[in-house]
Amino acid sequence: MLAGTDRKREILSVSQRLFKEKGYSTTTVREIARELNIEPASLYSHVHSKEDILDQICFGMAEKLLLAIDEVNDIYFDAEGKLRMMVDNHVGILTDDLNAAIVFIKEWRHLSEPRLSEFVRLRKRYEQGLREIIQTGIDEHKFNEIDKKFGALTILSTVNGIIDWYKPEGNLKPKEIADSLYTFIWSGLRLDN
Amino acid sequence: MLAGTDRKREILSVSQRLFKEKGYSTTTVREIARELNIEPASLYSHVHSKEDILDQICFGMAEKLLLAIDEVNDIYFDAEGKLRMMVDNHVGILTDDLNAAIVFIKEWRHLSEPRLSEFVRLRKRYEQGLREIIQTGIDEHKFNEIDKKFGALTILSTVNGIIDWYKPEGNLKPKEIADSLYTFIWSGLRLDN
DNA sequence: AGCTTTGCCTAACAAATGTTAGCCGGAACA
DNA sequence: TGTTCCGGCTAACATTTGTTAGGCAAAGCT
Numbered sequence: 244m245l246a247g248t249d250r251k252r253e254i255l256s257v258s259q260r261l262f263k264e265k266g267y268s269t270t271t272v273r274e275i276a277r278e279l280n281i282e283p284a285s286l287y288s289h290v291h292s293k294e295d296i297l298d299q300i301c302f303g304m305a306e307k308l309l310l311a312i313d314e315v316n317d318i319y320f321d322a323e324g325k326l327r328m329m330v331d332n333h334v335g336i337l338t339d340d341l342n343a344a345i346v347f348i349k350e351w352r353h354l355s356e357p358r359l360s361e362f363v364r365l366r367k368r369y370e371q372g373l374r375e376i377i378q379t380g381i382d383e384h385k386f387n388e389i390d391k392k393f394g395a396l397t398i399l400s401t402v403n404g405i406i407d408w409y410k411p412e413g414n415l416k417p418k419e420i421a422d423s424l425y426t427f428i429w430s431g432l433r434l435d436n
Numbered sequence: 437m438l439a440g441t442d443r444k445r446e447i448l449s450v451s452q453r454l455f456k457e458k459g460y461s462t463t464t465v466r467e468i469a470r471e472l473n474i475e476p477a478s479l480y481s482h483v484h485s486k487e488d489i490l491d492q493i494c495f496g497m498a499e500k501l502l503l504a505i506d507e508v509n510d511i512y513f514d515a516e517g518k519l520r521m522m523v524d525n526h527v528g529i530l531t532d533d534l535n536a537a538i539v540f541i542k543e544w545r546h547l548s549e550p551r552l553s554e555f556v557r558l559r560k561r562y563e564q565g566l567r568e569i570i571q572t573g574i575d576e577h578k579f580n581e582i583d584k585k586f587g588a589l590t591i592l593s594t595v596n597g598i599i600d601w602y603k604p605e606g607n608l609k610p611k612e613i614a615d616s617l618y619t620f621i622w623s624g625l626r627l628d629n
Numbered sequence: 630a631g632c633t634t635t636g637c638c639t640a641a642c643a644a645a646t647g648t649t650a651g652c653c654g655g656a657a658c659a
Numbered sequence: 660t661g662t663t664c665c666g667g668c669t670a671a672c673a674t675t676t677g678t679t680a681g682g683c684a685a686a687g688c689t
Contacts, residue, residue, distance in 0.1 A: 250636080268461045269546065272677060284678080285637050293677065349542070353462070393608065393616060396601045397594060404593020408585075415586065423586060427624035443666080465647060477648080478667050486647065631689085638683075645676070652668075659662075 259342035267350040304347035305365045312372035322380030334421040386432045452535035460543040497540035498558045505565035515573030527614040579625045
């Protein structure tokens with residue numbers, strides 16, 4: 244049984260939306276079932292537990308993002324290219340699956356051990372990738388010698404912030420958002436301001 | 437009976453910490469009581485409900501921030517002064533009561549109507565104050581003609597992001613953080629980059 | 630046709646939840 | 660000294676929670 248039965252995808256999709264709207268712990272297994280016109284117990288044919296759903300959403304997003312940032316650090320050599328591509332990828336991935344992104348960013352802490360620690364590990368790896376980009380910029384004398392941790396975390400909250408207001412039907416398209424954010428961040432980090 | 441009995445402050449303080457650590461809906465009235473060496477039912481001598489606690493935390497922070505930004509827009513006339521003071525105040529208020537700040541930012545949506553709508557109204561008013569600052573900068577030809585909503589929300593997520601990593605015992609002091617963030621934001625918005 | 634698997638069902642459970650009712654000792658106040 | 664009231668207690672409540680056991684019909688495979 245592979246990961247993506249149709250029914251299972253529906254469950255994940257519905258759960259994402261509900262988790263986004265009400266938060267993970269306020270969302271009920273019964274609510275998820277009701278939206279699928281199914282009895283609560285029937286969910287357990289497709290999913291091991293409620294937390295299993297959260298798990299798949301969170302790690303699904305984490306893997307996409309990690310893959311993307313590793314690629315960036317592999318392909319590009321200068322800080323400008325790296326940062327631009329990173330922001331582009333990051334914004335693209337979040338906006339492409341907004342519900343999942345929101346859950347990923349806001350609800351991961353409801354994971355329980357040992358998956359919680361594993362998730363945190365992945366997140367640290369992503370931050371590490373970001374610091375690599377910043378280091379590149381410093382080496383090129385493009386960035387100030389800022390605290391790299393500060394820089395990475397500030398970039399992260401800046402780009403992640405879009406999930407609070409991005410609307411697919413709005414007039415700002417992901418690509419434009421990424422461009423603006425890139426400019427904002429690049430200027431914010433740049434040497435000689 | 438005024439707002440701040442000693443016992444009541446203890447309840448708020450303990451609740452803030454627990455809400456921060458586990459989230460509002462995962463935190464139990466019984467847990468709060470246990471930390472105070474009290475029976476769960478005894479809480480209700482000081483507080484109307486669990487949500488009442490969340491209410492006071494969220495609106496307490498909201499009022500502090502609103503007061504601060506109104507002051508900024510009253511006192512200062514140029515964008516630079518306004519922005520600098522705003523970031524300073526914002527970072528100061530968040531770091532001064534970190535637990536409350538985290539709950540304020542992450543748990544407000546568990547408020548129920550009609551308080552939820554009222555809270556959202558206050559938040560919008562704060563964003564409006566921010567847009568006023570941005571407008572000042574545009575009028576002075578210091579900022580790009582950016583989408584003001586985009587700008588306000590990006591600034592907000594950038595400064596709010598600190599709650600995810602700020603540690604009072606760390607080596608970055610609030611004032612330094614505010615300075616770095618100010619520079620970051622100012623440069624990010626500035627015309628001619 | 631017989632067998633297996635899939636996907637749902639009904640029924641139920643044990644645990645945990647927020648909250649209320651009613652009591653009671655001691656401090657504060659008259 | 661008598662009375663009020665504050666801040667805690669015990670006991671219990673009705674719901675809601677995630678989850679399991681066991682069955683059953685239809686589809687798919689051999």
